[in-house]
Amino acid sequence: MDPNILNQLTDPMLLLAIIAGLAGLGIGAVVAVALARRDRSASAEISGRLSQMAESQAAVQARLGEQLQAQERAVTKALEERLTELSKRVGDRLQDSATRSHNTLAELRERLAVIDRAQKNITELSTQVVGLQEILNNKQARGSFGEIQLKDLVENILPPSAYAFQATLGNGKRADCLLKLPNPPGPIAIDSKFPLEGYEALRNAGDDAARLQARRRLAADLRTHVQAIAGRYILPGETAESALMFLPSEAVYAELHANFREVVEESYRARVWIVSPTTLMATLNTVRAVLKDVQMRKQAGVIQAEVTKLLEDIARLDERTGKLQRHFDQAADDLRLIRVSTEKITRRGLRIEELEFEEPETAEPAIAPSRPRAVGD
Numbered sequence: 399m400d401p402n403i404l405n406q407l408t409d410p411m412l413l414l415a416i417i418a419g420l421a422g423l424g425i426g427a428v429v430a431v432a433l434a435r436r437d438r439s440a441s442a443e444i445s446g447r448l449s450q451m452a453e454s455q456a457a458v459q460a461r462l463g464e465q466l467q468a469q470e471r472a473v474t475k476a477l478e479e480r481l482t483e484l485s486k487r488v489g490d491r492l493q494d495s496a497t498r499s500h501n502t503l504a505e506l507r508e509r510l511a512v513i514d515r516a517q518k519n520i521t522e523l524s525t526q527v528v529g530l531q532e533i534l535n536n537k538q539a540r541g542s543f544g545e546i547q548l549k550d551l552v553e554n555i556l557p558p559s560a561y562a563f564q565a566t567l568g569n570g571k572r573a574d575c576l577l578k579l580p581n582p583p584g585p586i587a588i589d590s591k592f593p594l595e596g597y598e599a600l601r602n603a604g605d606d607a608a609r610l611q612a613r614r615r616l617a618a619d620l621r622t623h624v625q626a627i628a629g630r631y632i633l634p635g636e637t638a639e640s641a642l643m644f645l646p647s648e649a650v651y652a653e654l655h656a657n658f659r660e661v662v663e664e665s666y667r668a669r670v671w672i673v674s675p676t677t678l679m680a681t682l683n684t685v686r687a688v689l690k691d692v693q694m695r696k697q698a699g700v701i702q703a704e705v706t707k708l709l710e711d712i713a714r715l716d717e718r719t720g721k722l723q724r725h726f727d728q729a730a731d732d733l734r735l736i737r738v739s740t741e742k743i744t745r746r747g748l749r750i751e752e753l754e755f756e757e758p759e760t761a762e763p764a765i766a767p768s769r770p771r772a773v774g775d
Contacts (some may be wrong), residue, residue, distance in 0.1 A: 403652065420577070428668070431575060444619075448711060451460050468566060487502070504518060530724070539618075544590035544591070544644065544646040545573075545574050545590050545593045547590075547646045547675065548574055548575055548590050548644050548646070549563060551675060551678055551679060551682065552575055552577075552588075552682060555679065555682040555683060556577070556682055556684075556685065556686055556689075557689070559578070560577065560578055560579075560685070560686070560689050560756035561575055561576065561577055561578060561654070562575070562576045562578065563575050563576075563706055565587075567587070567630075567631065567633060567636060567637065568633060569633060569634050571628070571630040571631065573585075573588065573589055573630075573631050574587075574588055574589050574590050574644070575587070575588040576588070577685055579638065579685065579688065579689070580692050583638040583639065583640070584636075584638040584639075585636070585637050585638060586637065586638045586640065586642060586685075587627075587630075587632075587637055587641045587642070588641070588642040588643075588644055588678075589623075589626075589627050589631060589641065589644065590643075590644045590645055590646060591623040591627075591632075591643055591644070591645060591647065592646055592647065592650070593616060593619040593620060593623065593650065594647075595615075596612060596615040596616030596617075596618075596619045596620075596621075596648075597616055597647075597649070597650050597653065599611075599612035599613035600613060600614070600615075600616055601669075613657070616653075616658070617660075617661050619668050620658065620661045620665075621653065621661060621664060623643060624643065624661070624664060624665045624668050624670045624672075625668065627641050627643050627670050628641065628667075628668040628669065628670050632669060632670075639669055640669040640670065640723055641669070641671070642670070642671050642672075642673050642678070642681070643670050643671070643672045643673070643677055644673055644674075645672060645673070646674075646675060648674050648675065649675075651672070651673075651674035651677075652674075653671065683710030724762060
């Protein structure tokens with residue numbers, strides 16, 4: 399061996415160092431062993447805690463899973479209920495919408511049908527208006543139109559015996575209608591006139607000059623008609639002192655009384671009364687009342703004779719009633735007397751029934767029989 403080495407080994411300091419190193423190694427080994435044991439127990443504890451945590455986590459996961467499943471089922475059920483309710487609501491709304499649509503379509507069809515009928519009526523009315531315009535443009539046809547309107551009014555108000563159409567007067571003229579009134583006032587003639595041309599010209603006048611000319615034309619036509627009626631249908635001794643001119647248009651009548659006062663006054667002086675359909679209706683109602691009054695006066699004698707006969711019958715009935723009353727009074731008096739006699743007989747029977755019959759001790763003289771009483775006693 400190397401002497402240096404041996405010297406080094408025998409050096410106390412070195413030995414102390416070696417011993418210290420060996421001691422340190424021992425302590426380190428012990429510490430290492432202790433640490434190893436500590437690590438094993440800590441590992442076991444950690445492992446146990448990890449196992450507990452794993453189990454807790456598993457339990458928590460299980461509970462979370464169950465809660466999630468329960469929530470999922472609840473959500474699914476709620477969604478199904480909401481979907482069912484939504485489906486029902488949508489179905490109801492669709493049904494209501496279909497019903498309203500059906501009703502709307504039905505109403506629409508009805509309205510279209512009404513519109514179609516109205517359109518047909520308008521078409522027919524337009525055709526009739528065109529026909530009426532054609533009639534009014536023709537003087538002869540227009541005259542017939544007025545006569546027909548006059549005839550309808552008279553026939554609807556008066557009895558057939560109160561009028562005559564196209565009646566011929568003593569001068570050979572024929573009136574459109576003759577009202578058969580008694581004297582006074584006598585028969586009244588009615589003639590229909592329709593001055594349409596002058597009225598249409600007045601309506602269509604574009605300026606003052608045309609309007610003035612149309613007014614003059616209409617006034618001249620009306621004066622001509624008034625004078626013609628006054629000369630033809632007012633006959634002294636045969637007709638009344640007046641006649642009627644019938645205008646079959648309320649518009650012409652209104653225009654006449656609104657703007658042709660002088661023509662109306664001339665007709666008054668000529669005793670020609672201008673009437674429209676409305677005023678003629680009122681006049682005819684007045685005529686009907688007059689005719690009814692005349693008929694009442696004609697029947698007044700017959701009514702008076704019937705009333706006289708009725709009074710005679712009442713007098714005979716009163717006489718016969720008096721006789722019957724006297725018979726009743728006599729019968730009542732006889733019954734009273736019979737009742738008096740019956741009461742007397744009843745009282746005497748009662749007195750006889752109350753008597754007590756005993757044998758007398760001595761004979762008594764016989765009582766003379768009493769005379770019979772009269773019925774009235």
